[in-house]
Amino acid sequence: MEHQLLCCEVETIRRAYLDANLLNDRVLQTMLKAEETCSPSVSYFKCVQKEILPYMRKIVATWMLEKSRLQLLGATCMFVASKMKETIPLTAEKLCIYTDNSIRPDELLQMELLLVNKLKWNLAAMTPHDFIEHFLTKMPLAEDTKQIIRKHAQTFVALCATDIKFISNPPSMIAAGSVVAAVQGLHLGNTNTFLSYQCLTHFLSQVIKCDPDCLRACQEQIESLLESSLRQAQQHNVSSETKTVEDEADLSCTPTDVRDVNI
Structure with missing residues (x-):
């Protein structure tokens, strides 16, 4: 069966009704002006930090790193973002569990304070x-x-x-x-x-x-990114199925008789 992006999941979280006043042209024009201040510098990999290279961005965005500070910062960003956008925000305890308890709730709260101070409490960035x-x-x-x-x-x-x-x-x-x-x-x-x-x-x-x-x-x-991602997912599924079949074949084989082993 071909990979298809159906996106037919039904959201179960209750959310507020859309406010028509927040969807008018004046708000959109304000957002278009504000987004110019929210775009990161293209050279931030060289100037801001040097531990994460451009090709690592996908890994950083989808998985936790072993670097404790980077993991703590990523968890803190999720913590603050969930407070801003989600009906039911993530708790500090739950985020610590997601990191396999490599960070503590008090560390998360301290990093949250540092983060909002660095952002000068400008938390409503355009996305x-x-x-x-x-x-x-x-x-x-x-x-x-x-x-x-x-x-x-x-x-x-x-x-x-x-x-x-x-x-x-x-x-x-x-x-x-x-x-x-x-x-x-x-x-x-x-x-x-x-x-x-x-x-x-x-x-x-x-x-x-x-x-x-x-x-x-x-x-x-x-579209190119989607195509490559689906291709990688398909290859991963095929390799996983192949490994499963090989493992099952190994288990189904009759063990070698001790007398047939030549040392």
Whole structure:
């Protein structure tokens, strides 16, 4: 069976209704201005820290490192982010368990204080997820269609966070590219003229005020990243199945008789 990105999971957490006042054009324009201050420097691997290299970014984003301080910082960022965004935030104790108790709750709280001081308490940074709802609100689509596009786009945004190539793209462009990639992958443009590749790309490029070619390049990078990730997952599954079959074959073999062993 081919790998398919269905994104049909149903969210069980209760969330507040969307406020239409927070989805108007004035808010979007403010977000587009604010995102310029939230983009990291492309050279931060050389200037800010030297322990993590660009090719390690995916590992850092998906798994805990042995470096205790980096692990503590990553857990603290998740701790603060969950307080800002989640209905039920992560607890300090649960995060410590996730790190196999390599950090203590008091260390996490101390690092939290250091983190918010370094950020000067400016914790509402713009992320691609913040723009997705603005784009969907402007698209004349049925709610069930928006829901499936939303799920796919959020998955693509999470995938982009693991790849260094997207660090130079503003959050709005990653969000727009993810929406276009989602629509393309679902083949929705075949039945809706507005969702055709050219129309949707032109529309979103006008919304975020960027060159359509830049948006297309970002969308193509996202599709390329998805393709390589699915390929790696498929290879991993095949190798795991092969190993399981080999292990079962070893167990099913009759043990060598002691008298047949030549020393």
